[in-house]
Amino acid sequence: MATLRIDNLHTGYPGKPIISGLTLPxxxxxxxxxxxxxxxxxxxxxxxxxxxxxxxxxxxxxEGQDLGPLSPQKRAGVVSFMPQSVPTDINLSVIEAVISALKASPLDAAGDGNEQLHNRAIAVLERIGISHLALEPLNQLSGGQRQMASLARSVVREPKVLLLDEPTSALDLKHQLKVMRLARSFAADGRIVVMVLHDLNLALKWADQVIVMDKGTIASHGRPTTAITPDIIAQVYGVAIRVEICSLGLPNLIVDREL
Ligand SMILES: Nc1ncnc2c1ncn2[C@@H]1O[C@H](COP(=O)(O)OP(=O)(O)OP(=O)(O)O)[C@@H](O)[C@H]1O
Structure with missing residues (x-):
């Protein structure tokens, strides 16, 4: 089992510290x-x-290796990040955008030729269920389609650690479930998957572990129903909730009112 450890992390923006001394489980x-x-x-x-x-x-x-000293290329071989907002000004087709994410990666450096890179990109588009969009210009996709293409770009390098920032925010219900199922399958491949989500019902149903952050610190963490409780949610969001077990045996969060 591979482990990512974050200890006593300080970070932020020039003149604006956001996280000071954060240690994650x-x-x-x-x-x-x-x-x-x-x-x-x-x-x-x-x-x-x-x-x-x-x-x-x-x-x-x-795995005990400090990521700090790694070159950007080596680090990108370990960690891949899908940002919250997907650039709209890239003048590439979906398949070109996915191949461009592979270029200069360790897989590219391993000597894979153009055909192998193309095949790898197609395989990822198929896994994600958007191979029909391969030749579409990225800047003519819908918001949800662009988000799925961005997911393809982030996983194509086969990262050990996959960081997804609100990957379902533009998706319809069916595609939300599809992305959650994909996230589980990327984890089943042996990856560490970290997703930022606002939808606490998705978090309750799909996470192995939930971390609730507030003001740059951890408010709670643990198994979903341990981390997401009425007390924690009241304290962090100022909202009254209930968590009930639905007829399928899954936890279901109901929002009652603002406090
Ligand atoms: N590029 C930036 N430069 C300066 N400050 C930034 C920048 N990006 C974010 N911040 C600030 O950092 C703080 C944390 O922002 P961050 O985007 O990490 O929050 P978040 O928890 O992801 O929020 P959200 O749920 O709204 O996406 C905010 O106060 C924000 O204004």
């Missing part, structure tokens, strides 16, 4: 961790820091 391969919490809690900042996109102090280790 271990993130392990095979598991989906859902990171949730109010707007501006620091969730995206945390993912960006793990991805190596922000200056950090403290330690981020994968």
């Amino acid at each position: 271990p993130l392990v391969s095979g598991e989906v961790t859902i990171l949730t919490g109010p707007n501006a809690a620091g969730k995206s900042t945390l993912l960006r820091a793990i991805a190596g996109l922000l200056r950090t102090k403290g330690s981020i280790t994968y």
